[in-house]
Amino acid sequence: xxxxxxxxxxxxxxxxxxxxxxxxxxxxxxxxxxxxxxxxxxxxxxxxxxxxxxxxxxxxxxxxxxxxxxxxxxxxxxxxxxxxxxxxxxxxxxxxxxxxxxxxxxxxxxxxxxxxxxxxxxxxxxxxxxxxxxxxxxxxxxxxxxxxxxxxxxxxxxxxxxxxxxxxxxxxxxxxxxx
Ligand SMILES: C[S@@+](CC[C@H](N)C(=O)[O-])C[C@H]1O[C@@H](n2cnc3c(N)ncnc32)[C@H](O)[C@@H]1O
Numbered sequence: 001x002x003x004x005x006x007x008x009x010x011x012x013x014x015x016x017x018x019x020x021x022x023x024x025x026x027x028x029x030x031x032x033x034x035x036x037x038x039x040x041x042x043x044x045x046x047x048x049x050x051x052x053x054x055x056x057x058x059x060x061x062x063x064x065x066x067x068x069x070x071x072x073x074x075x076x077x078x079x080x081x082x083x084x085x086x087x088x089x090x091x092x093x094x095x096x097x098x099x100x101x102x103x104x105x106x107x108x109x110x111x112x113x114x115x116x117x118x119x120x121x122x123x124x125x126x127x128x129x130x131x132x133x134x135x136x137x138x139x140x141x142x143x144x145x146x147x148x149x150x151x152x153x154x155x156x157x158x159x160x161x162x163x164x165x166x167x168x169x170x171x172x173x174x175x176x177x178x179x
Contacts, residue, residue: 006131010171011036013164014098014127017173023047024093027117029082030100034062037077040096041069047093048074054081085113092117095124101147102128111154118178124156129171137163137170144172151176 015036020026024047031037031051041049049069053059059079069075082104095114104110114124128143144161151159156176164171 006129006166006168007035009166010127010129011039011098013166013171014096014125014173015039017125017162017175018094018096018123020044020094021047025091025119026050026094026096027052027092027114028096028098029053029114030097030103031062031077032058032099034058034065034077036096036098037062037066037075038069041066041075044074048076050092051075051077052080052082052085053077054079082110085110085117091119091122093119093122095122096127097125098127099129099131101126102143108150108154111150111156115155115178120178122178124151124176124178125173126151127171127173129166130169132169135169137165140170140172144174147172147174 020040020043022045024044026040026044026049028036028051031053037049037051059077062077066075101107126147130139144163148159148161151174157179159176162173
């Protein structure tokens with residue numbers, strides 16, 4: 001998965017929307033092979049990057065990709081389902097979900113719990129790229145609006161939807177802030 005240009009581009013764009021600062025505490029839900037974790041840990045040099053994913057296979061791949069940042073204590077990767085969203089690990093300034101939101105049941109409930117774990121002014125970015133044969137730009141737009149509505153309903157403010165044209169499909173990113 002991590003070798004496809006589209007995976008890299010999608011993750012790069014989503015991470016850029018977070019406007020990371022070196023001191024940020026960042027959470028990624030559904031990190032997969034850890035591409036975004038690696039991108040983020042290059043910028044977050046004195047904060048921390050925490051990731052959760054429920055797949056042991058993905059955990060091992062992401063650990064390998066981020067071995068040196070893990071060893072330096074700047075990245076922590078955990079095997080966990082978002083349904084058991086881990087609380088008590090402190091508060092986050094930024095949260096990222098890339099092609100993971102659509103796998104979550106009770107996504108509004110999860111977003112509410114994420115929001116409670118974020119510092120005031122904290123930013124969330126949720127990205128979606130179908131990568132399914134036959135999907136259209138209308139499908140991406142529709143999915144983007146659904147994510148936007150859920151973000152608003154779960155209490156995030158200053159929400160907006162961005163669409164970027166990319167191969168093989170456009171990417172929808174929604175952004176929100178915890179007031
Ligand atoms: C399509 S992959 C995307 C990986 C990565 N974010 C990317 O875009 O390259 C979705 C990831 O979300 C994880 N995932 C799906 N449902 C999850 C859940 N309920 N809790 C934690 N992780 C989940 C999967 O294990 C997988 O690694």
